[in-house]
Amino acid sequence: MCSQAAENEMESRMKPDGEKTEPPGYQRVVLKNASPHHYLKVRLLLEDESTRVSAVELKRFIISCLRGLHGEVGAALEVDVLKYDEETLSALLRVHSRGLVKLWSSLTLQGSYQNQACAFRVLQRDAAYSRSRSRS
Numbered sequence: 607m608c609s610q611a612a613e614n615e616m617e618s619r620m621k622p623d624g625e626k627t628e629p630p631g632y633q634r635v636v637l638k639n640a641s642p643h644h645y646l647k648v649r650l651l652l653e654d655e656s657t658r659v660s661a662v663e664l665k666r667f668i669i670s671c672l673r674g675l676h677g678e679v680g681a682a683l684e685v686d687v688l689k690y691d692e693e694t695l696s697a698l699l700r701v702h703s704r705g706l707v708k709l710w711s712s713l714t715l716q717g718s719y720q721n722q723a724c725a726f727r728v729l730q731r732d733a734a735y736s737r738s739r740s741r742s
Contacts, residue, residue, distance in 0.1 A: 647730040
């Protein structure tokens with residue numbers, strides 16, 4: 607009975623001329639010459655919206671988030687704050703591709719800043735930000 611179901615599934619994947627079609631679903635894509643860095647546009651949401659955070663304080667906070675979740679190895683990641691808007695608490699971060707998951711997870715799981723509730727929201731992720739910006 608199982609073999610009949612498998613045979614029916616194979617027949618449904620065949621084109622009318624007898625060629626096989628690829629099943630829909632997961633497709634792995636490997637990029638050659640992938641960018642060595644990833645860029646994250648993030649916003650820090652604070653319980654007290656009047657709280658101001660400087661670029662230096664934000665960088666220190668990001669490092670403490672990394673240290674809190676991934677220890678000294680996480681704190682050693684090179685994370686650059688390329689742009690920062692103190693009014694909206696939005697920043698453009700650059701991290702080596704190997705550290706993207708550690709950075710993203712440590713920011714996402716952070717829940718407090720100076721004894722008040724907070725959350726990082728990732729607004730955009732791009733591996734080719736610098737290349738697309740340099741062409742414009």
